[in-house]
Amino acid sequence: MSDYANPRSTWFTYDIVAEDPTTHARAGVLHTPHGDVPTPIFMPVGTKATVKGILPPQLERLGAKIVLANTYHLSNRPGEDVVAEMGGLHDFMQWHHPILTDSGGFQVFSHGEFTKLTDDGVEFRTVDYDGSHVFWTPERNMDIAQKLGADIVMQLDQCPGYPATRSFVERAVELSGMWAERCYRAHTREDQALFGIVQGGMHMDLRLRSLRHLEDCGDFPGYGIGGYSVGEDHETMFETLAPLASEYMPRNKPRYLMGVGNPTTLVHGVEYGIDMFDCVLPTRTARMGSAFSSEGRLNFKNSRFTHDAGPIDADCTCPVCTGGYSRAYIHHLVKQKEMVGSILLSLHNVYYLLDLMRRARQAIIEHRYGEFVRAWDELPAASDW
Template identity: 80%
Template sequence: MSEAVVPKDKWFSYDVVAEDPQTHARAGVLHTPHGDVPTPIFMPVGTKATVKGLLPQNLEQLGTKILLANTYHLSQRPGTGLVAEMGGLHEFMQWHGPILTDSGGFQVFSHGSNVRLSDEGVTFRTVDYDGSYVHWTPESNMRMAEELGADIVMQLDQCPGYPATRRFVERAVDLSSMWAERCWKAHRREDQALFGIVQGGMHMDLRLRSLERLESMGDFPGYGIGGYSVGESHELMFETLAPLASEHMPKGKPRYLMGVGNPTTLVHGVECGIDMFDCVLPTRTARSGTAFSSEGRLNFRNARFARDHGPIDPACGCPVCTGGYSRAYIRHLVKQDEMLGSILLSMHNVHYLLDLMRRAREAIIRGEYASFVSRWDELPAARDW
């Protein structure tokens, strides 16, 4: 991918180009220093500066416009200072399109009893690395983000799981708001956008409190929505997500639903006004032998595919489905734990979500997103939540 030249005065602006007349869905363009991102968009996750098994050229071929990397993991190995020394994340991983890095907060708080919180920051034990204790503040987190050099970075926040007491979620909102202000003041790179994160669990009043605090402290160019898909049902998630996105989020800034990636959630997320999504789901399920498809999820460990001449999904135009690879061959690779099976399924699954968002965008521009959702909900592919 050749690096796009974007005028500095357009960095991080967001243009809404179409709004669906019957839903809250909108199509837009997010401008970044490394190129424009059409929305709605799915962002593949390259946790450790790689989308597992896929070359940057593969990602470009599949239609990737922006991808993610993870601050926590990169801070542990190889270290954000080394990435900066190597020319920054774009050069290090040879992906020259837009990149978003999360704060690593979700990974930190997943360490459970090995985490200690205070107003000052968070201390945690790196149980998945060398077991050492690390202390992060909003300021040190911003320094790491600037060393990585992604186009978009996220504030340090506390992400409460589900279920959680209201008191615990309220404390998470207070800490996240406090840390957001310190991140805002500490962040210096002009070629990098800092997004705030709305927390609040399943409590609408806490969600609104979190959003109001973010809006009062700085002109964030975009907002993440965190604390969903952490154990609750999809129905419960949308009880607060739908009104939050459609009625309360700023209209002229991108809305990013963090860590959500199953197809039906994307379709309904777009319906209520979400612009950006990310998740490890397409590559993680691929490594377990599972594919998204117009028939629903397909488990290629199933014996019914042993003599199947067809592609993964006859309705799919990805390089795997159009390249002559049969279901029987995919099953053989999966059953033998051959790495090519994971690679081919990863390519298919990533393309599937990217293409789903491309088709959603086209439906919005035509003013037909409501019927797009109705048709989707009747398909076998929709039975994935």
């Protein structure tokens, strides 16, 4: 273990309140300065300091406990100094509950040919903004994160896509490990937790190497698991994710599977001991006119909904499904490209995943999560996302 002390350990604790006897699922509570987060939990993504189409009071009513924002995008606009001047992200976006910011590394590396890696950091062009050249070191990334002021921040890492050569993934593990050490030393804000990120692609030995390096370099209060849902299929992902989470991740630290929002992946991720999830899927698919449901994916561009007076999902208790909004009306809004259609579908989709995790948590507490998984796998929805 590193000599670097972690004063944040008194601000952030994780309590396990129940463990399922037939699976590796566990229910817990993550304590943060802005409130407690019950786990397992889905975290809606507010990339640019807003969950698209949903106001903070609406998020509260849906049951959201924690939201995400993105370091890369906010550092470009409006800039981390502006956010700090406005009192930090909580005041800036009027969300006074926990916030997590990712490092922005995934967005940086998605720039492909406009990105150049060195041991010291990463140089990239902001091709989706003004095209300027930027160089991020781990220290610079931590400076941005601390100015934004989220409760939880992620180390700068390299996320390799799939497929990738073993040598490429191994280099990403090495870089991510070196950068984790530097992020840990540079991060000094005591009211903010820094999570390390386990990389390694689909190679179990590299995953374990990454995890051991993180455990040796600092007392991280939690761990992200990166590099999944980057092109591989569901079965390939769980070949390494399942044993990693259930057998090797520290028991007393929250485990955050990054960038995953497929309902079936959430259900099975919890089965293997994952505590936290995030994804843009619920709001992005809503803007495309689609909804989660117990019947599977519903595409409201389809004319079969023209005369359908029923709710999106008769089993759903979200404000949209219980508020009298018919499938026919939502079909009409989607076809006419009215923004209210996207808003209603976003409210429903976000609630759907929040409620799925609420029900999963209750099943764990009642020691029946194995039954919960089997019941889910029998639904049409299980194989439709």
